[in-house]
Amino acid sequence: MSDQDYNQGTTDDNSANTATESTPSTSSGSQSSSPGKKESGVLYLGIDLGTSRTSVTASNGVRETVASFVGYPKDVVAKKLLKADVLFGSDAIEKRLSLNLYRPLGEGVLKTSLEGGSEDGDYEGNVRAAKDLIAEIIRRAQPRKDELVYAVIGCPAEASFKNREAILDAARASVDSVMLCSEPFSVAYGLEMLDDVLVIDIGAGTTDLCRMHGTMPEEADQVTMTWAGDSIDAELTRLLQERYPEAQFSIHMVKSIKEKFGAVGELLDAAVVELPVNGKPTPFDITNEIREACQIIIGPIVEGLGKLVGSFDPEFQQKLKDRVLLAGGGSQIKGLDKAIEAEMHRILGSGHVIRVEEPMYGGANGALKIAHDMPAEYWEQLK
Amino acid sequence: MKVSEQMSKIPRGDDGVPEDEVPKGAPEDDTVQQHARKLNLVGSSQLTKAVAESVREGLRDQFELTQAQLNAAVRAVGSRLMLRLKAQSKAVRGVPKAAFLKEVQADKDRIDAARETAKRELDAMLEKLKLGQEQNSLREAELVRESQATGQVEDEQLAGRIAAIFASSDGDSAKIREKITELALGSMQGQREKSIDAQMAEHRDQVDGFERRIAKLTNSLELTEEELKKMAKAKNIDLGVGSIYRSVQGLSGEDNDYETKKELMSSIFAANLALQKGKTA
Ligand SMILES: Nc1ncnc2c1ncn2[C@@H]1O[C@H](COP(=O)(O)OP(=O)(O)O)[C@@H](O)[C@H]1O
Ligand SMILES: [Mg+2]
Numbered sequence: 001m002s003d004q005d006y007n008q009g010t011t012d013d014n015s016a017n018t019a020t021e022s023t024p025s026t027s028s029g030s031q032s033s034s035p036g037k038k039e040s041g042v043l044y045l046g047i048d049l050g051t052s053r054t055s056v057t058a059s060n061g062v063r064e065t066v067a068s069f070v071g072y073p074k075d076v077v078a079k080k081l082l083k084a085d086v087l088f089g090s091d092a093i094e095k096r097l098s099l100n101l102y103r104p105l106g107e108g109v110l111k112t113s114l115e116g117g118s119e120d121g122d123y124e125g126n127v128r129a130a131k132d133l134i135a136e137i138i139r140r141a142q143p144r145k146d147e148l149v150y151a152v153i154g155c156p157a158e159a160s161f162k163n164r165e166a167i168l169d170a171a172r173a174s175v176d177s178v179m180l181c182s183e184p185f186s187v188a189y190g191l192e193m194l195d196d197v198l199v200i201d202i203g204a205g206t207t208d209l210c211r212m213h214g215t216m217p218e219e220a221d222q223v224t225m226t227w228a229g230d231s232i233d234a235e236l237t238r239l240l241q242e243r244y245p246e247a248q249f250s251i252h253m254v255k256s257i258k259e260k261f262g263a264v265g266e267l268l269d270a271a272v273v274e275l276p277v278n279g280k281p282t283p284f285d286i287t288n289e290i291r292e293a294c295q296i297i298i299g300p301i302v303e304g305l306g307k308l309v310g311s312f313d314p315e316f317q318q319k320l321k322d323r324v325l326l327a328g329g330g331s332q333i334k335g336l337d338k339a340i341e342a343e344m345h346r347i348l349g350s351g352h353v354i355r356v357e358e359p360m361y362g363g364a365n366g367a368l369k370i371a372h373d374m375p376a377e378y379w380e381q382l383k
Numbered sequence: 384m385k386v387s388e389q390m391s392k393i394p395r396g397d398d399g400v401p402e403d404e405v406p407k408g409a410p411e412d413d414t415v416q417q418h419a420r421k422l423n424l425v426g427s428s429q430l431t432k433a434v435a436e437s438v439r440e441g442l443r444d445q446f447e448l449t450q451a452q453l454n455a456a457v458r459a460v461g462s463r464l465m466l467r468l469k470a471q472s473k474a475v476r477g478v479p480k481a482a483f484l485k486e487v488q489a490d491k492d493r494i495d496a497a498r499e500t501a502k503r504e505l506d507a508m509l510e511k512l513k514l515g516q517e518q519n520s521l522r523e524a525e526l527v528r529e530s531q532a533t534g535q536v537e538d539e540q541l542a543g544r545i546a547a548i549f550a551s552s553d554g555d556s557a558k559i560r561e562k563i564t565e566l567a568l569g570s571m572q573g574q575r576e577k578s579i580d581a582q583m584a585e586h587r588d589q590v591d592g593f594e595r596r597i598a599k600l601t602n603s604l605e606l607t608e609e610e611l612k613k614m615a616k617a618k619n620i621d622l623g624v625g626s627i628y629r630s631v632q633g634l635s636g637e638d639n640d641y642e643t644k645k646e647l648m649s650s651i652f653a654a655n656l657a658l659q660k661g662k663t664a
Contacts, residue, residue, distance in 0.1 A: 043625075060624035142624045164658055179655040194643050260462075272455035283452055370651065373634040373644055378652040382659060 042379075043143045045151040045175070046368025048183065048361075049134070049167065051105050052204030052229065053329065056137045057364040059372065064140040065360060067092075070129035071099030088136050093252075102129035105156075105205075131170040138174045149175040150379050152367040154186035156208055156224065177379045181370060183363050184210030185217055187327045187356065190366025196316060197323045198305060200340070200353075201363070202330025204229040207301060211308040211320065223307060227300040229330045232258060236293035240275075244284055247275040257290070263334035264294045265342075294333050302343040309348060321348060327356040327363070434464060505597060512593040519586045526582060530575045538568055 044059040055065040071092035073079035078098035087095055104126045134153075143149050155167055164180055171178040184199035193212070201208040209223040233255050240247060240254070253275075261271035271290050274281040305324065309317050321344065326337050337353040344351025356362045438460045439453055448456070542564055549560045634644055 058624075062624055144625055147625065165661075168658060179651060180658065181651050189647070192640070194640055194647070269454075270451045272451055274455075274459060283455065285451075370648070374648050374652065375633055378648065382652075382655060 041144075041147045043141070043147045043149050044368060044371040045138065045141055045149060046186070046364045046366065046371055047134070047137060047151055047153045048186070048363030048367060049105060049153050049155050050183075050203055050329075050363075051103070051156075051206065053360070054105075054133060054137050055361055055364040056141045057361055057368045058141040058143075059368065060142065062141050063361060063364070064137065066133070066137055066140065068105055068133060069093055069101060069103055070133050070136075071096060071101045074098055074100055086132055088133065100125070102126055104130035104133055127166055127170065130167065131173055134167075134170050135174040148177070150177045150371055150374075151175045152179050152181060152186070152371040152374070154183040154363045154367045155180055156183055156203075156206060177382045179370075179374070179378075179382065181367065182208075182210065182217055182222070184208050184222070184327075185212065186366035186370060187362045188212050188325060188366070190362060190369050191325070191356065193323065193325060196319045197325055198308060198320055199325045199327060200301060200305070200331070202228055202297065202301075202326075202328040204329065207297065207304075207328070207330070209301070209304045209308060211312065213312075213316070213320075220311065221308065223304040225300055225304060227297045229255075229258075232262075232293050232297060232330070232333075235296050236289060239289040239293055240286065243289065244275070244286075246277045247282070247284060248277065249275050257286070258293070259332070261286075261290050262294050262332065264291055264298070264339045265335035294336070295339070297330070298336075298339055298343050301340060302347050305344065305351075306348055318350070321350050322352045324351060324353045325356060326353050327359055329359055331355055331359045435461065508593060508597045512590065512597065515586070515590050515593060519583070519590065522586060523579075523583055526579045530579060534572065534575055537571060541567055541571065 042059075046057045048055045050068055052068055053065055054068045055063070057063050066089035069089060069092040071087045072085070073082050079085065082095060082098065087099060092099060092101060102122075102125060138149065138151070151171060153167065153171060155164065168178065168180060184201050187201060188194070188197050188199050188210075195213050197212045199208070199210045199212065201210070205226065205228055207225050207228040209225075210217050211221040213221075233251060236258055237249075237251060237254050240249065257271075257273055261269070261273075263271075270285055271287045272283050272285050274283050276282065305321075309320055312320055324340070324344070326340065331337075337355045341351050341353045344353070358365065435457050438457050442448055442453060442456055545560065545564050545567060634641060634648065638644060
């Protein structure tokens, strides 16, 4: 499957360049010759750096997603066997038994030794994994060697200062200029919703709520909670263990089941899954368990929305409630928009929820748009 | 232009189900294999339908199942089939993917190297050409100066000799003398120019040679570029894809929310500048 689009004009431009400029040298060293002129040969990237998934949308038309897992062979034997120094995404998950596996953005932020996020508190390891992950997603965007790379990275709204520094550090190793912005902001910006909108971004580790009103969101405009995809998986696991103690399953299986059948409210299809019982695949109807598990995030989300609405200028509260944007992988739970809307009516008196069209690429698309709209001189200054 | 309009690619969904959930070791039935050989004659929607139908029928014949269970089974088979096909599609052209990629990488490296060499040679050539051209014009000026200096002496000698010849005869043929002198001088200058031309031609040939070589190299550069593109397309490899934004970067003044966006951009920039400063401080 050849899915690369070659831009004829672009390449021609380029061979013309090589004939006139004798030394293209390193890309990062080149300067825009005349200050008023717009820079050419720049690849813009929008990156959504997530707990479970990192995506890129690039100004060359490439889009890529990789699960946010990085694995290093445990020993020389494993390294020889795997024929690689580092594995990413589903490759890393698949070979996890022979790897030291990192999920560098667990809980939505780089784990620090202080936060004690990773099992072994390996902060250095997580930083290295983040660096490798960012390098990998940029590689997958297929930059030309002779183009500058400018990236906007959307990171979780509540990433701490230390975390942002670490992310910035990690990115600077592979791009010519980089800016961070808050993930919910980039989602909204991508959809041209610049003011008076509430964004709900349901990820794996965290759900980020963000109030937008024209300028950059501040601390007070954001609420982050750990009620998110992973907590639904945990709840579904608990329910299944409680009600079908004989069934055997792993957390990965539960996650797949949720992604396939995840729904709240009135269900159209019964969710019947086959789970092994003493090794024999046995069908279980887990419709109710799925509904119950998926529901657990609704209450906390609406409560968080209430906080953001309640602390806003009363004159504009209504407007805010009328434009709630539902994004992130978790927004794909069927019926979730309507269910949140119903809960908003119950708790806050009104509400209107819009689901983003592309939950997997919304953040990256928005970040790319920011990268594009950013004046060239800003990029220059951050080089 | 909207970003979404430019991004027409289908996400490749790398984040899906781990590979170890691909069912393994299903029985390889001869009839299945025979049928599989004919499968490439069938459209994918036909195939999907046929699989779904036959699974449904097979299950209905063998078991007593509810409609929901039947549907679930059909769905399960469908997704497993997809996973299996996806897993198998990792092997390209009968070669394991890793080996294939290595082969492709070698090709790419070779072409890259050829391109590098051609480029380097071209650069050297251009340098030489420039030098040659400079030297030529210097040499030409020098030759002209030389010939003018030596010419002046020669001219005087010749004129003197002619004058002596005519002085020995009578003074009444002054007009003829003038004419002959002019004529002789003219022919002398002509000869000198010829000799300069001859010397210059040698240099010009050299330059022409350079120019032809450069044209050739440029051509071969374009060829390797072409070859690279073709190969990359055929083998679907990472050669880098050029940016679409060449000269359109920056917020358009015609944007409806120009002012708001401009303000947003500068506050993002300010925050990042502070972040970067804080780090270096
Ligand atoms: N079709 C789906 N239905 C329900 N949940 C889904 C679906 N697809 C992905 N998810 C869940 O979305 C979460 C990941 O969302 P994502 O936006 O990728 O997260 P992050 O930003 O944290 O990387 C995971 O918990 C995943 O299980
Ligand atoms: Mg996200």
